Amino acid sequence: MTRSTIARALLATGASGALLVLLAACVGIPTQGSVQAGPVAEEAADDGIVFNPFGPTAGDDQLGILQGFVAAFNGPKGDYEVARQFLAEDVRSEWDPRQSVLIRSNAPPAFRVVDATNIEFTFNTHAQLDERGYYTANPSAQQTLTYGFVQEGGEWRIAEAPNGIVVPESTFTRIFSPHSIYFYDLDLRYLVPDQRWYPGGTTATRIVSALLQGPPDRLRGAVVSQFPEGTQLEAGNTVAVDENTATVPLSSEAAAASDRQRQLMRLQLSQSLSSVSGITTVDITIGGVHVPVTSLGADVPEVNPTVDARPLVLVDDQFGHSSGSELTPIPALSEKVVALGATAATLNAASIAAAVRGADGSVYVARTGELPPAVLDSRPGLVSPTMDDYGYVWSVPADIPNGMIAFDFTGGANPVASSLPGSSRVVSIDVSRDGTRLATLLQTPSGARLIVSGIVRDAARGFAPTGLVAEPLLDANLEADVAIDATWVDQLNVATLVVDDVQHEVNLHELGGVATELGRPGPSVAIVGGNGRLGIRVLGDDGVLSAPRGSSWQRSQLTVEFIATQR
Numbered sequence: 001m002t003r004s005t006i007a008r009a010l011l012a013t014g015a016s017g018a019l020l021v022l023l024a025a026c027v028g029i030p031t032q033g034s035v036q037a038g039p040v041a042e043e044a045a046d047d048g049i050v051f052n053p054f055g056p057t058a059g060d061d062q063l064g065i066l067q068g069f070v071a072a073f074n075g076p077k078g079d080y081e082v083a084r085q086f087l088a089e090d091v092r093s094e095w096d097p098r099q100s101v102l103i104r105s106n107a108p109p110a111f112r113v114v115d116a117t118n119i120e121f122t123f124n125t126h127a128q129l130d131e132r133g134y135y136t137a138n139p140s141a142q143q144t145l146t147y148g149f150v151q152e153g154g155e156w157r158i159a160e161a162p163n164g165i166v167v168p169e170s171t172f173t174r175i176f177s178p179h180s181i182y183f184y185d186l187d188l189r190y191l192v193p194d195q196r197w198y199p200g201g202t203t204a205t206r207i208v209s210a211l212l213q214g215p216p217d218r219l220r221g222a223v224v225s226q227f228p229e230g231t232q233l234e235a236g237n238t239v240a241v242d243e244n245t246a247t248v249p250l251s252s253e254a255a256a257a258s259d260r261q262r263q264l265m266r267l268q269l270s271q272s273l274s275s276v277s278g279i280t281t282v283d284i285t286i287g288g289v290h291v292p293v294t295s296l297g298a299d300v301p302e303v304n305p306t307v308d309a310r311p312l313v314l315v316d317d318q319f320g321h322s323s324g325s326e327l328t329p330i331p332a333l334s335e336k337v338v339a340l341g342a343t344a345a346t347l348n349a350a351s352i353a354a355a356v357r358g359a360d361g362s363v364y365v366a367r368t369g370e371l372p373p374a375v376l377d378s379r380p381g382l383v384s385p386t387m388d389d390y391g392y393v394w395s396v397p398a399d400i401p402n403g404m405i406a407f408d409f410t411g412g413a414n415p416v417a418s419s420l421p422g423s424s425r426v427v428s429i430d431v432s433r434d435g436t437r438l439a440t441l442l443q444t445p446s447g448a449r450l451i452v453s454g455i456v457r458d459a460a461r462g463f464a465p466t467g468l469v470a471e472p473l474l475d476a477n478l479e480a481d482v483a484i485d486a487t488w489v490d491q492l493n494v495a496t497l498v499v500d501d502v503q504h505e506v507n508l509h510e511l512g513g514v515a516t517e518l519g520r521p522g523p524s525v526a527i528v529g530g531n532g533r534l535g536i537r538v539l540g541d542d543g544v545l546s547a548p549r550g551s552s553w554q555r556s557q558l559t560v561e562f563i564a565t566q567r
Helices: 003-013 018-024 062-074 077-084 169-175 203-212 252-256 259-273 334-339
Strands: 039-045 048-053 100-104 110-115 118-130 135-152 155-160 165-168 176-185 191-199 240-242 245-250 281-286 312-315 318-323 326-329 344-347 353-357 363-367 374-377 386-388 392-395 405-408 413-415 425-431 437-444 447-458 464-468 474-477 482-488 493-500 503-510 515-517 524-530 532-540 544-549 552-559 562-566
Touching: 048 062, 048 077, 062 077, 062 110, 062 118, 062 135, 062 155, 062 165, 100 169, 135 191, 165 169, 169 176, 176 203, 176 259, 191 203, 191 259, 203 245, 203 259, 245 259, 252 281, 259 281, 312 344, 312 552, 318 334, 334 353, 334 363, 353 386, 353 392, 363 392, 374 392, 374 405, 386 425, 392 464, 405 464, 413 464, 425 482, 437 482, 447 482, 447 493, 493 524, 493 532, 503 532, 524 562, 532 562
Parallel strands: 100 165, 245 281, 344 562, 482 524
Antiparallel strands: 039 048, 100 118, 110 118, 118 135, 135 155, 176 191, 240 245, 312 318, 312 562, 318 326, 344 353, 353 363, 363 374, 386 392, 392 405, 405 413, 425 437, 437 447, 447 464, 447 474, 482 493, 493 503, 503 515, 524 532, 532 544, 544 552
């Protein structure tokens, strides 16, 4: 190993401690060749930055080949055509870069030469993508990958390479972008996002291909697609983009769709492709023939349901929306909520029914009209109830995680099968505004834990909930001592209120994305979502509401008994 090779290796690893490792491993390693340790240029593509890494040069030694291969992971163009140049002929087409993406921390990696034909690449992970494009954050953990080498035509090439790629955290978001693939709730009232991450270059085709595969396992039974079964991209074709129009060539199975299905198909495509720069219109072809699709008109499923921007609170024996010093009661409902001695409540989207935990700890449903509030669940230790807009009130005792029941308004009980950890304690539950997912905040022996799961429903029984999908959309140990509350902020984000080392913290958890710290509001007892991040409200232990303002929290002049959830 030459001094210049060692210097380049140290530059690539950034670790002075690697010097001894590399020097000790130089026996039997050729001393000729250069190392190309990174991309030489980058250019703007339609859907992001494209890196142009170097390929191998004549005389590169094993270390130089591996460093060049790793650097070429930044260049997905042509299905990683540059990276494949570092591989031996017989593995070039077999190597699958999309099997996984390990996102390493910005701490310097290290290369250790094992012998003349093997080198280890060691780094600390920060997160990863699986073959479907799902992002999962994970605690920093050391990973070691081993690469084997052979000589071909007098040049070293990689003969054994683990599938997948490794990219540093600092460049991950410049190469990969988040894209939501949209399905429908079972009643076709809402578009439901399923976020994936894809590199630039073939993003539109990958999005459509994933959409045509149908609902993923982690949402199966919770959402549906409107493409006829078996529909794929037409063999040999990709999504073409010309003058802001994406043309999607579908296979013959798509011809079975009704006019209404075609409308909903195009809406799924349009919404799923809306995150790709340069696409504003979607056309569908079947067998090369353009398919006319009429407008949906006013009957359009919602993408991101919103709520009243005013906080819904109980104050001075009044229940309603607060604006400054004024409180507007919910007509024909507020008095019933107050009469129950409510300690928590969720109001449905039509403002005609509320799930209430009364002063006696029981869960009730209160409705407008002549009917009095009805008790649904009187088990001890119930958490604050949640509800959906199919007419079900969700209730669970804190100490019985798998004792969740969804009650209809007449008191009919629908047990919700789940596999929540029995050693945990339920702190809060909240159904998403589209009714397809449940956010459950748990207190575990090791601290706070957030699990978001798809909701399986029985369409034949009024969309009654029957269980939670086994594979969660999000399962995060929050690295906090105490769980206090969680709430939906929008279709893709859940906010949590936790205590970490006596400090109360709010964090935003993006499904299929990263978690963001939203600051410390001070001692607090509840959190409720509004319309986006700025709509979040936190209730202090002194009854004062606070709202996010930049990196801090601003206290209001309003003191309340509790803040309710709006659907």
